[in-house]
Amino acid sequence: MNEATRVLLDESRIPRNWYNIVADLPVPPPPPLHPGTCRPVGPDDLAPLFPTELIGQEVGADRFVPIPPSVRDVYRLWRPTPLVRARRLERALDTPARIYYKYEGGSPSGSHKPNTAVPQTYYNAREGVRRLTTETGAGQWGSALAFACAQYGLECEIWMVRASYDQKPHRASLMRVYGATVHASPSPVTGAGRKVLEETPDSPGSLGIAISEAVEAAGAAQDTRYALGSVLNHVLLHQTVIGEEALEQLASLGETPDVIVGCTGGGSNFAGLAFPFLREKLAGRMDPVLRAVEPEACPSLTRGVYAYDFGDTAGLTPLLKMRTLGHGFVPDPIHAGGLRYHGMSPLLSHMYELGMFEAVAKGQTECFEAAVRFARTEGILPAPEPAHALAETVAEALRCREAGESKVLLTALCGHGHFDLGAYDRYLSGQMEDLALPRDRIDTALAELARLPGT
Amino acid sequence: MNEATRVLLDESRIPRNWYNIVADLPVPPPPPLHPGTCRPVGPDDLAPLFPTELIGQEVGADRFVPIPPSVRDVYRLWRPTPLVRARRLERALDTPARIYYKYEGGSPSGSHKPNTAVPQTYYNAREGVRRLTTETGAGQWGSALAFACAQYGLECEIWMVRASYDQKPHRASLMRVYGATVHASPSPVTGAGRKVLEETPDSPGSLGIAISEAVEAAGAAQDTRYALGSVLNHVLLHQTVIGEEALEQLASLGETPDVIVGCTGGGSNFAGLAFPFLREKLAGRMDPVLRAVEPEACPSLTRGVYAYDFGDTAGLTPLLKMRTLGHGFVPDPIHAGGLRYHGMSPLLSHMYELGMFEAVAKGQTECFEAAVRFARTEGILPAPEPAHALAETVAEALRCREAGESKVLLTALCGHGHFDLGAYDRYLSGQMEDLALPRDRIDTALAELARLPGT
Numbered sequence: 001m002n003e004a005t006r007v008l009l010d011e012s013r014i015p016r017n018w019y020n021i022v023a024d025l026p027v028p029p030p031p032p033l034h035p036g037t038c039r040p041v042g043p044d045d046l047a048p049l050f051p052t053e054l055i056g057q058e059v060g061a062d063r064f065v066p067i068p069p070s071v072r073d074v075y076r077l078w079r080p081t082p083l084v085r086a087r088r089l090e091r092a093l094d095t096p097a098r099i100y101y102k103y104e105g106g107s108p109s110g111s112h113k114p115n116t117a118v119p120q121t122y123y124n125a126r127e128g129v130r131r132l133t134t135e136t137g138a139g140q141w142g143s144a145l146a147f148a149c150a151q152y153g154l155e156c157e158i159w160m161v162r163a164s165y166d167q168k169p170h171r172a173s174l175m176r177v178y179g180a181t182v183h184a185s186p187s188p189v190t191g192a193g194r195k196v197l198e199e200t201p202d203s204p205g206s207l208g209i210a211i212s213e214a215v216e217a218a219g220a221a222q223d224t225r226y227a228l229g230s231v232l233n234h235v236l237l238h239q240t241v242i243g244e245e246a247l248e249q250l251a252s253l254g255e256t257p258d259v260i261v262g263c264t265g266g267g268s269n270f271a272g273l274a275f276p277f278l279r280e281k282l283a284g285r286m287d288p289v290l291r292a293v294e295p296e297a298c299p300s301l302t303r304g305v306y307a308y309d310f311g312d313t314a315g316l317t318p319l320l321k322m323r324t325l326g327h328g329f330v331p332d333p334i335h336a337g338g339l340r341y342h343g344m345s346p347l348l349s350h351m352y353e354l355g356m357f358e359a360v361a362k363g364q365t366e367c368f369e370a371a372v373r374f375a376r377t378e379g380i381l382p383a384p385e386p387a388h389a390l391a392e393t394v395a396e397a398l399r400c401r402e403a404g405e406s407k408v409l410l411t412a413l414c415g416h417g418h419f420d421l422g423a424y425d426r427y428l429s430g431q432m433e434d435l436a437l438p439r440d441r442i443d444t445a446l447a448e449l450a451r452l453p454g455t
Numbered sequence: 456m457n458e459a460t461r462v463l464l465d466e467s468r469i470p471r472n473w474y475n476i477v478a479d480l481p482v483p484p485p486p487p488l489h490p491g492t493c494r495p496v497g498p499d500d501l502a503p504l505f506p507t508e509l510i511g512q513e514v515g516a517d518r519f520v521p522i523p524p525s526v527r528d529v530y531r532l533w534r535p536t537p538l539v540r541a542r543r544l545e546r547a548l549d550t551p552a553r554i555y556y557k558y559e560g561g562s563p564s565g566s567h568k569p570n571t572a573v574p575q576t577y578y579n580a581r582e583g584v585r586r587l588t589t590e591t592g593a594g595q596w597g598s599a600l601a602f603a604c605a606q607y608g609l610e611c612e613i614w615m616v617r618a619s620y621d622q623k624p625h626r627a628s629l630m631r632v633y634g635a636t637v638h639a640s641p642s643p644v645t646g647a648g649r650k651v652l653e654e655t656p657d658s659p660g661s662l663g664i665a666i667s668e669a670v671e672a673a674g675a676a677q678d679t680r681y682a683l684g685s686v687l688n689h690v691l692l693h694q695t696v697i698g699e700e701a702l703e704q705l706a707s708l709g710e711t712p713d714v715i716v717g718c719t720g721g722g723s724n725f726a727g728l729a730f731p732f733l734r735e736k737l738a739g740r741m742d743p744v745l746r747a748v749e750p751e752a753c754p755s756l757t758r759g760v761y762a763y764d765f766g767d768t769a770g771l772t773p774l775l776k777m778r779t780l781g782h783g784f785v786p787d788p789i790h791a792g793g794l795r796y797h798g799m800s801p802l803l804s805h806m807y808e809l810g811m812f813e814a815v816a817k818g819q820t821e822c823f824e825a826a827v828r829f830a831r832t833e834g835i836l837p838a839p840e841p842a843h844a845l846a847e848t849v850a851e852a853l854r855c856r857e858a859g860e861s862k863v864l865l866t867a868l869c870g871h872g873h874f875d876l877g878a879y880d881r882y883l884s885g886q887m888e889d890l891a892l893p894r895d896r897i898d899t900a901l902a903e904l905a906r907l908p909g910t
Contacts, residue, residue, distance in 0.1 A: 376605040
């Protein structure tokens, strides 16, 4: 066993390809449907929103997609990211498990999101797009896209969920430092926003509403396109740099993972770490358990249904077959804003149906307990989102202690929590709550699905 | 010329020794004096405040001090830190200069401060100390010491300058996550604090006042010692890991620096980068210009005097021979809270007298302009303190453009600005000011010095 704590790779080891797991699935995922025609959405339907190259990646089935040199060059600002052995956490837990975390919080905007923001911006810039619009929840995606637009000289306009905008004003400030324009959503700037504000003037917003606003704004201008930070196939594709690097880093230690844990909101962080390992598993070269961790307040995998649903609240997107709580579901305002999405990536949802990974749900106090323990041992302050993965990793490490098993655990620490200290304050002062999610709230939101085409 | 962007070192390359520049100075620095006797302070005088090992380092003249294995082991959580070629900034400035920055913001608490917090805590723990007290201005030192105390199981009690405590409440939250107790200073908890509050109930505090409180609390308890985040010889010593790594990293590229730039508050960040390069310069192996950058609002090097003065406001410390604006000087509340100290490290002050480095002062708007430019090109959001060094680095790069000189510039990017976005908001909205510092405010503070012994 190697004695290393942090496994670093030289920048020449930045992956040269993204990995497209669709090429290796036994059954292809169901296509998105046009809500009017109920027919599969074609490239032409997506052209007002996305550049040609990304549409090709969205529907493509090539196993490997070359990473453009310009994108690899921006990646060099923070990639390869470190893989770290959490020795001090292991000691505190008195576990025979060996815990590794892949840390993405050292990126410019502090999370894994720039992995896809940079290529998305690059392809848009190459096709002559001048402005990108997007939504952001916790703000990690918004700051990543703002950073990427600064790199390629594009304008960036962002709708940030009102609840997060008020809770974390400095996330919006960071976007502005990078040169972006930021609106609290619902905003009076779009029709979708005005409609919500008329009905609910003090709406805290939701990712679904913010998506509606950003999509509307992109559709309204010729030189403008839309960018999405999770959920879609091309986003998950770009995130596979995480897993490719981790594979090489673990191999350099002679380690093979037994359990891989990641948090899921839209699913891109979990997929980014998991897909390359799943490829190895499908090829019979290793046999890890893969486990997604979602919040009890927004449990699309563990309590949702697998059905066609809109990706946004206003019904502007194609219909996506996914695990969903219904596009009308508004989750409680837990602190992990990045996990408050009613659906789950269609690709991951499909793979969940195929039994390719497990899922568990966690209450937020257990997650913050794990995060504080992690900060005091490993030093890094985790964001509330990966704190969900840490909570499950800690639980697994304690099961290993009970069973006397020295498993190798790998988790995705996808971002730092420097903008989330208000949430830590609430936890430390005993004011944090785990609200139960009554069955009827889910049922009400799901009832609407029956009225959608394609179900 | 190597094409690397980030130069990483394996953790086996963490330095094995700190470098003590006192061994190589042509004249030893003047000793601290006991304010009562006017005689040099001896180890016994310092024993109530510091553990034996640190007192030995404070007065020692050995060229190299071995770094204990336990300290190197904690360093592995973030060291060696990257040396980065700022190619995108170079391109934006259209300069032939090659700009490198040594980035310390990836440490657990986000700055260079853990480099000394960890060994200070280690030596205290080894000598049976149970609790450490300290002061903090911008909060970077406080969070570093809180992190280090969590590593070694010590209690940590911190007095944070009231102005920063109110401006940046989340810095205090981070200290609490690490398990520390935090007071706004002046506080009602100490005699020194109560005295200030009686005279000035709404005092914004200062580093000098906070030091008085922390020193008083340490002196009052048997199992408690005090820790200082800058100024003293042993602190500067510990920071030399920065320069030792940078030397190796530049050498691996075949580069020799022409200009080395760092910001100075108490001086430990600048010294940490500069001292190993000064050793090489004294030995005739290179000939860089070394330049300290201080804020116009607190210009101890460029407008202070070289005299014996107290390190704190209440006059509890020994008298230190240093560049000082007078211990009664209260700088304007600029955003670089870490640079608001009336004095300068005695060792650096002595070397400044010897002409071993240059100093310039900058207004804060120029610094924020450079910081925003840096964020938009290099991605990292700088703290306001190293923004001073960046402003001078940009100015030097532009001089290189005028002169057509491809100099090698090296700067210390000692921390990220994730807790400073309120200041960026003020800059971006045009509300930031550069207040002139009238000569008579300095004269008034300096007048008190004439009444001190030793001058």
